[in-house]
Amino acid sequence: MGTSALLKAAGIGLGDEVIVPAYGNVEIAEAVVSVGGLPVFADIDPGTYCLESEAVTAAIGPCTAAIVAVRRFGGAAGLRRVHEVGSDKGLLVLVEDDETAPVPAGEIMQRQAQAAYLSARLRGVDAPVHNEGHTYGQYVVRVPGNGRPDRDAFARAVRAKGVRCSVPVKTPVHRLPEYRRDVELPETERAADETLALHIGGGLGRRDLQRMVSACNALGGLLVPAF
The missing domain is CATH 3.40.640.10 (Type I PLP-dependent aspartate aminotransferase-like (Major domain))
Known part of the structure; x- marks a missing residue:
């Protein structure tokens, strides 16, 4: 229902x-x-x-x-x-x-293993906070720096290196014209500006994960927060 x-x-x-x-x-x-x-x-x-x-x-x-x-x-x-x-x-x-269909246990276990591998090695982004039972429907990282401009530039750069990624939430609902509200949601807006979903699951192998880590870590030092 x-x-x-x-x-x-x-x-x-x-x-x-x-x-x-x-x-x-x-x-x-x-x-x-x-x-x-x-x-x-x-x-x-x-x-x-x-x-x-x-x-x-x-x-x-x-x-x-x-x-x-x-x-x-x-x-x-x-x-x-x-x-x-x-x-x-x-x-x-x-x-x-937010997952529209049941996910087989084997797929969840694969995602969890891939997430653990990435979280132990990623340095150029902030890895997701792990909690018990997390199924990693999306492996969502935060790109440190100046928000949306740096996140978007980071996404373009890792895609150029063959890493599949997407912006999980482009515009918070309270900023859409039909639902616009004058409300303060700082964490929502910060997340929309900084988050990036690195695609895991499916047929990704160890070499794919290594490429993802290498691409992200190589770029991480280039992103310097504004003061």
Whole structure:
């Protein structure tokens, strides 16, 4: 059952506010609007990219009826606390997955092994924060430096060396014209400017991983933060 159907079945409707993340796909906000609700955006934890419990607490108001959290990139650290915050307030709490289809256990184990290899060797980027049960639907790193310009330049450079990568979230939902909100979400915006997904899984072998490490580490020293 989709998010909109779950919200509707729970009686969420016209005038109800639903707390959602802005870092991610627009489908969650669309689901809230489709039942007549109003999406309210809360900030994320910078290590997990999931909703942050204190930010959720601050976003709760008299019209809040539900929270929709998302397991981001295969990780869900901190969402138990978000669930507790919502339950304590008597709110509906849904936890969605950003992977659209079930992933075989063998694929997850392969991703986890590749992620462990990369995280132990990468020096030119900030590796993702590991947490128990992380499935690494995407291996998302942060490119240190001056935000989006350096991240985009870094992406072009590693692609030129044969490394597949993509920007996981190009524009936070609260900055899209149809959902624009005057809200402060510093961690969301920083993540959108700095994150890059290095493609793992599939048929990648040790040589592919070594190329990825070499490309990233060679570029890392070129990125100097602005003062």
